[in-house]
Amino acid sequence: MTDTTSKGKILIFVGNDYEDMELQYPKYRLIEAGYDVIVAGLEKAGTVYHGKHGYPQVSDACVDDLKSEDFVGLVVPGGWMPDKLRRDAQVLKLTKEINDAGKMVASICHGPWIDISAGIVKGITYTCTPGIKDDVNNAGGTWVDKPLVVDGNHVTSRKPDDLPEFAKGMLQVLDG
DSSP states (O other): OOOOOOOOEEEEEOOTTBOHHHHHHHHHHHHHTTOEEEEEESSOTTOEEEOTTOOEEEOSEEGGGOOGGGOSEEEEOOBSHHHHHTTOHHHHHHHHHHHHTTOEEEEETTTHHHHHHHTOOTTOEEOOOGGGHHHHHHTTOEEOOOSOEEETTEEEESSGGGHHHHHHHHHHHHHO
């Protein structure tokens, strides 16, 4: 018998040039753990986005149609996508509101660019790709070079090779 009780909804941002594994691995790990995952981009639901390595991802929703209170957490994959999405006011609003409610914000690789633009990094220890460590530090965060950092409701990792630790960190924060 299958348990159909959801532990809650997780929002994952998507846009062209997302890092393929940094979206897919957390998506399926969270589904496996009992969460409903909503993948949302800037265009209407059903839009096909392509990862850096060509993997297609169909969106479930448009960020403009979402409310932060409907989610228990947020996952921000890396790739070049975060640099584009961080320019969108609704992406930043959702990120800030989810964080301010104490809900999980999990970012990997270049994902913290969105957190930086949402103004939620100050005073938080982060890891991410070394290419944006100055951005984290300049935003008032503290960058460290580790596979996983959990600081309060923030979960961060550096790269696709860190995904197993990243998933453990997400579930640690989500499940207590």
